[in-house]
Amino acid sequence: MMDTDTNSNSNKTPRSRAGSAAGPRSAGSPRPAVAAPVSPRIDETKIPQEVQEHGSDTRRYLQRHITPTLLEGMKQLASLEPEKPIQALGKFFLGIPVAATTTRVPYTRTGPAATMAMEAVKLLAATQNKPEDPIKWMGEWLLARSAELE
Numbered sequence: 001m002m003d004t005d006t007n008s009n010s011n012k013t014p015r016s017r018a019g020s021a022a023g024p025r026s027a028g029s030p031r032p033a034v035a036a037p038v039s040p041r042i043d044e045t046k047i048p049q050e051v052q053e054h055g056s057d058t059r060r061y062l063q064r065h066i067t068p069t070l071l072e073g074m075k076q077l078a079s080l081e082p083e084k085p086i087q088a089l090g091k092f093f094l095g096i097p098v099a100a101t102t103t104r105v106p107y108t109r110t111g112p113a114a115t116m117a118m119e120a121v122k123l124l125a126a127t128q129n130k131p132e133d134p135i136k137w138m139g140e141w142l143l144a145r146s147a148e149l150e
Contacts, residue, residue, distance in 0.1 A: 058125045065134050066121060069093065077113055080104075085113035087146035093139030116145055 073092040081104040082088035088098045120138045124130065131137040 061130065062121060062125060066124065066138070069135050070117060070121070070138075074114065074117070084146060084150040085111065086116050086142055086150055089113045089117060090139045090142030090146055093135050093142065112149065116142060116149075119145075 073089050076092055076098065077085050077089060080088065080098060080100050082098060082100070083104075091098050117138075120141050123141070124134055124138070
């Protein structure tokens with residue numbers, strides 16, 4: 001609800017009953033910044049804990065057989081930052097331990113390992129006869145490409 005104040009010139013100016021939280025402003029002072037709206041908190045109980053399979057047969061195949069291992073491999077690359085990331089990702093897929101190196105190469109989502117991993121995923125998706133062990137196939141493919149590129 002609004003009240004009106006009357007100043008000495010008999011002009012009526014509206015003002016809030018609660019007043020201003022920042023106090024009175026002088027004519028030359030800047031307006032206080034308006035806070036951005038706060039987004040509602042996310043109810044974590046509603047966040048799915050598993051990936052819901054959807055889409056084409058190829059998409060479901062990749063989600064089931066490739067995505068979980070690929071994400072773990074990318075996390076390892078981000079933490080270890082190996083000098084030869086394509087080789088390290090190939091070894092990870094084959095279950096060969098990857099040791100930390102003294103020379104660290106920062107991991108980027110658009111770096112050579114991510115690019116080559118996506119190429120391998122595309123090849124798997126386009127293949128009619130899927131390999132029996134797609135993770136092993138990706139590891140061997142990445143190691144072969146590593147020898148060419150790194």
